[in-house]
């Protein structure tokens with residue numbers, strides 16, 4: 248007998264698919280141009296469409312600073328976000344509901360406390376931001392660039408929603424809740440070893456095996472690794488086979504974009 252939670256989830260999913268289907272013309276016209284979806288077969292695309300339909304029903308995507316969010320923009324964001332959970336399940340996106348789109352890069356002021364307890368207000372210009380238990384905020388300019396033009400190792404949607412997977416256990420530390428059967432020890436060994444190597448390369452001014460921003464923190468490292476896993480898996484596999492293996496076990500996908 249199936250557990251009641253699974254039965255209820257499937258019933259809810261069927262109801263959403265029936266009541267709020269994505270019009271075929273919009274699904275087709277958007278997804279055929281999304282570079283990161285190119286390696287998916289018909290069965291995977293059908294599953295992705297279900298997840299995207301669920302996402303658009305359960306999460307809100309709103310525009311800021313006067314940005315009008317069209318159905319195509321909503322599908323472009325949701326479909327790429329759902330690529331991360333294609334074989335993980337919708338529960339990996341629990342705990343938050345809101346996505347905010349700015350027309351372009353946006354300025355934020357965050358208070359940072361330094362080593363002696365002084366609080367500094369630091370202004371940054373961002374293309375995306377993911378709040379712990381809060382919204383995902385994205386610059387549409389950057390989403391559009393990464394969605395329709397292939398850049399190995401760059402995809403702001405994958406990056407920010409990977410933070411959501413990481414945050415699911417209450418902290419962002421580069422270790423999302425792993426799948427059953429995976430070893431936390433092997434994950435930590437593979438990722439921390441590669442992270443330390445990257446930090447040394449960046450500190451020495453050497454050319455890094457992935458973009459140096461990944462050396463900011465273990466959380467950023469995981470988010471950037473996820474970008475590479477889906478957009479440039481060969482780079483990751485050649486440079487860090489043990490990390491590539493852990494991400495393959497986690498995402499349960501053999502990305503071939």
Ligand SMILES: [Zn+2]
Pocket residue numbers: 406407410466467470
């Ligand atoms: Zn990040």
